Amino acid sequence: MRLHNTLTRQVEELVPRRPGALSLYVCGPTVQGAPHFGHALAAIVPDVLRRWLEHRGYDVFLVRNVTDVDDKIITQAQQEGVFAAEVAERCGRLFDEVFTRLRLLPPRVEPRATGHVDPMIDLIEQLERVGAAYATGGDVWFRVRSFPEYGKLSGRDLDELRSGVRVEADERKEDPLDFALWKAAKPGEPSWRSPWGRGRPGWHIECSAMSAAYLGTGFDVHAGGADLIFPHHENEIAQSEAATGEPFARHWLHNGHLTMGGEKMSKSLGNVVSLTEALDTHGPDAVRFFFLSAHYRSPMELSDERLDEAHAGLERLRAFHRATAALTAEPAESSEVRAHREDFAAAMDDDLATPRAHAALFALVRAGHAAREAGDDGVAVAARDAVTELAGVLGYDITAEEGGASGALVGGLVELLLALRAEARSARDFATADRIRDRLAELGVTVEDHPDGARWHLR
RNA sequence: GGCCGCGUAGCCGAGUGGCUCAGGCAGCGGACUGCAAAUCCGCGUACGUGGGUUCGAUUCCCACCGCGGCCUCCA
Numbered sequence: 001m002r003l004h005n006t007l008t009r010q011v012e013e014l015v016p017r018r019p020g021a022l023s024l025y026v027c028g029p030t031v032q033g034a035p036h037f038g039h040a041l042a043a044i045v046p047d048v049l050r051r052w053l054e055h056r057g058y059d060v061f062l063v064r065n066v067t068d069v070d071d072k073i074i075t076q077a078q079q080e081g082v083f084a085a086e087v088a089e090r091c092g093r094l095f096d097e098v099f100t101r102l103r104l105l106p107p108r109v110e111p112r113a114t115g116h117v118d119p120m121i122d123l124i125e126q127l128e129r130v131g132a133a134y135a136t137g138g139d140v141w142f143r144v145r146s147f148p149e150y151g152k153l154s155g156r157d158l159d160e161l162r163s164g165v166r167v168e169a170d171e172r173k174e175d176p177l178d179f180a181l182w183k184a185a186k187p188g189e190p191s192w193r194s195p196w197g198r199g200r201p202g203w204h205i206e207c208s209a210m211s212a213a214y215l216g217t218g219f220d221v222h223a224g225g226a227d228l229i230f231p232h233h234e235n236e237i238a239q240s241e242a243a244t245g246e247p248f249a250r251h252w253l254h255n256g257h258l259t260m261g262g263e264k265m266s267k268s269l270g271n272v273v274s275l276t277e278a279l280d281t282h283g284p285d286a287v288r289f290f291f292l293s294a295h296y297r298s299p300m301e302l303s304d305e306r307l308d309e310a311h312a313g314l315e316r317l318r319a320f321h322r323a324t325a326a327l328t329a330e331p332a333e334s335s336e337v338r339a340h341r342e343d344f345a346a347a348m349d350d351d352l353a354t355p356r357a358h359a360a361l362f363a364l365v366r367a368g369h370a371a372r373e374a375g376d377d378g379v380a381v382a383a384r385d386a387v388t389e390l391a392g393v394l395g396y397d398i399t400a401e402e403g404g405a406s407g408a409l410v411g412g413l414v415e416l417l418l419a420l421r422a423e424a425r426s427a428r429d430f431a432t433a434d435r436i437r438d439r440l441a442e443l444g445v446t447v448e449d450h451p452d453g454a455r456w457h458l459r
Numbered sequence: 460g461g462c463c464g465c466g467u468a469g470c471c472g473a474g475u476g477g478c479u480c481a482g483g484c485a486g487c488g489g490a491c492u493g494c495a496a497a498u499c500c501g502c503g504u505a506c507g508u509g510g511g512u513u514c515g516a517u518u519c520c521c522a523c524c525g526c527g528g529c530c531u532c533c534a
Contacts, residue, residue, distance in 0.1 A: 009463090027534075028534090029534075030532085030533085030534095036534085037534090038533080038534040039534055040534085041534065042534035043534080045534095067532095070532070071532065072532080072533095154462085154463090154529075154530085155462060155463070156461090156462070156529090156530075157461085157462085160461055160462080160530085161461090161530070179532085180532085202532075203532045204532080224534065225533080225534030226528070226529080226534080227528080227529070227533055227534065228533085228534070229529075230462095230529060230530065231530090231531090231532080232532075232533095235532095254534095255534075256464090256528085257527085257528060257534080258534085259527070259528090293471070293472070293483075294471080294472065294473095295472085295473085297464090298464085298465075298472090299464085299465080299527060299528070300471095301471090305470075305471090305484090306470090306471070308484085309470080309471065309483070309484045309485085310471095310483090310484090312483080312484055312485090313482095313483050313484070316483080316484095319497060319498085320498095322497085323497070323498075347473095353473080355471095355472060355473055355481090355482075355483090356473060356474090356481080356482080358472095358473095358482065358483070359472095359473070359481060359482040359483080360482090361482095362482060362483065363481095363482080366499090369497095369498060369499070370498095370499070372498085373498070373499060425493080428493075430493055430494070433493090433494095434493095434494075434495085437495080437496090441496095446496070446497090447495090447496075448495090448496045448497050448498095449492070449495080449496075449497090450496095450497080450498095455496095455497085
């Protein structure tokens with residue numbers, strides 16, 4: 001498949017280090033607060049890549065880290081008067097919960113920074129040995145000018161950066177652009193023993209150390225939000241390549257940003273839509289559908305209207321599944337179904353063009369309905385199977401009904417009411433029939449009458 | 460200020476130097492229905508502005524306008 005590579009700014013063939021296997025590192029969240037839509041997008045994009053390649057038969061080794069020590073976590077903990085680890089633990093659980101609801105397949109490894117301090121220290125010592133790092137007191141810094149290729153990912157020029165002035169000069173640093181590899185501990189902060197005294201790792205070093213620990217050097221794809229390109233990923237490259245002398249990640253995958261009200265999403269700008277709330281009202285599939293309805297690299301405007309549209313679009317897929325669920329015919333050969341499957345594959349192979357993949361899904365839905373109405377059940381079943389399978393590749397479960405309350409009891413009660421309604425209808429007592437349907441609608445149960453009886457679904 | 464990207468019908472969003480045509484949501488008409496819902500059929504002279512290149516540009520080039528992102532340990 002072809003995938004955009006931030007390093008070259010081009011869509012290029014994804015050639016894994018080992019044929020048939022893909023090593024993928026994702027910059028995971030800093031567990032400092034509640035997960036928001038941005039975290040979800042940054043996790044879903046690599047999830048879709050992974051699902052697509054696994055669908056293609058690849059063995060995907062996905063590593064997604066958890067940053068569980070960092071300034072913001074410490075600040076938050078101090079405000080609450082608890083240990084930083086407690087904040088990280090609690091927020092980590094929130095992320096787990098949301099990621100599970102979003103149907104993210106679990107990573108093969110989910111390393112925590114605090115569990116990998118030793119390899120980080122080793123890496124920093126290696127950087128000292130090659131002259132790329134220097135210690136001042138208890139701090140250790142990366143010497144940016146020792147790495148001539150600095151800026152190659154973000155397309156930045158060192159001199160322009162220097163004139164940018166926005167990096168505040170720090171007396172301890174040789175150069176304002178140098179960044180922290182290790183920070184001396186201040187009183188009350190979590191800290192680890194190190195050759196430079198007690199302290200904690202800088203942010204960037206953890207990804208260099210943990211990706212190397214699980215994927216080695218020169219792994220295939222490194223993913224993250226576009227806002228991580230500079231400085232985070234630039235710094236990772238500098239650290240890793242200065243230490244090993246070998247190329248770091250081969251392919252860089254970055255997703256675009258979410259905006260709200262025309263501006264980049266941020267908690268300070270009064271977030272209208274909460275992620276958990278959206279999951280509650282629209283369901284995980286609709287939220288995923290929203291994310292994948294635009295190309296992953298373009299910025300997306302988030303709003304209730306967009307989520308409603310995504311919900312409606314997904315509902316069309318679900319309705320098709322419902323309409324064909326009872327068909328028992330053997331799937332028939334169909335050149336049309338095959339052509340739409342190929343369109344889907346071509347779209348996914350072309351830099352994860354999920355909007356086009358959606359179009360292929362809708363084409364299958366249309367063909368399937370048409371076949372069903374024409375009595376061509378074999379083709380309808382083939383289309384249904386294709387839609388179900390390919391929707392699954394995008395992470396949608398269109399066979400699952402929404403609204404977790406659809407237990408056996410609810411189902412039984414609805415069936416009972418529908419049986420009574422059927423009696424009323426056959427007695428031409430439409431007032432009663434409509435009352436039942438209207439009351440059910442108020443409760444979120446939609447009733448559809450079909451020649452073979454009534455079907456119902458939630459919401 | 461530097462770097463990057465974007466402006467496509469009511470909304471979202473693909474795509475292409477000319478070939479009938481993305482797709483979705485919303486809307487309108489028809490079919491079906493007791494009425495609906497779901498579904499099917501049909502329906503929209505879209506490509507920010509001004510130049511240029513070209514036989515021909517929404518697509519390439521230039522300028523302009525508008526919008527966004529990064530340049531701060533933000534996904």
